[in-house]
Amino acid sequence: MKNLVYDHIELFIKGELREPHLLNFELELMNNPEFCKEVRLRIMESDVVNAIKLQNRIDKLEIWRVQLAQLVQKEAAEKAAAEAAEAEKQRHIAEQKLSNERKKRYDQWQKWAIAASILIVFGCLYAIFFPQKTTMKIY
Numbered sequence: 001m002k003n004l005v006y007d008h009i010e011l012f013i014k015g016e017l018r019e020p021h022l023l024n025f026e027l028e029l030m031n032n033p034e035f036c037k038e039v040r041l042r043i044m045e046s047d048v049v050n051a052i053k054l055q056n057r058i059d060k061l062e063i064w065r066v067q068l069a070q071l072v073q074k075e076a077a078e079k080a081a082a083e084a085a086e087a088e089k090q091r092h093i094a095e096q097k098l099s100n101e102r103k104k105r106y107d108q109w110q111k112w113a114i115a116a117s118i119l120i121v122f123g124c125l126y127a128i129f130f131p132q133k134t135t136m137k138i139y
Helices: 002-014 020-030 033-129
Strands: none
Touching: none
């Protein structure tokens, strides 16, 4: 009978006993104060063990939470760094396009300036070599 009660106590402690009223009934049948004390002691010991196990699980979960937070923070930092690098790359590309556009405009103005200079030089040479055609006659 004691072994059966011990088995039920173990099942109850593990949470596998589906009929807890059966345990109470058997304890009442025994009606032995010494045995009841022993059963209570075993249940309390198992509660302490379960509390320690639960605390260990809570500690592990806290460690995992901290590690997860660090991992998320690290991933966020890496993502921010990647976004910053991409933004820097886009800025460099935009600056390069702007620089190329300015260079094209400068080259275009330079061509016009050279053409105007050539026209002025030819105009001056024409005026020097053909003065009769370039001077105004005053009547």
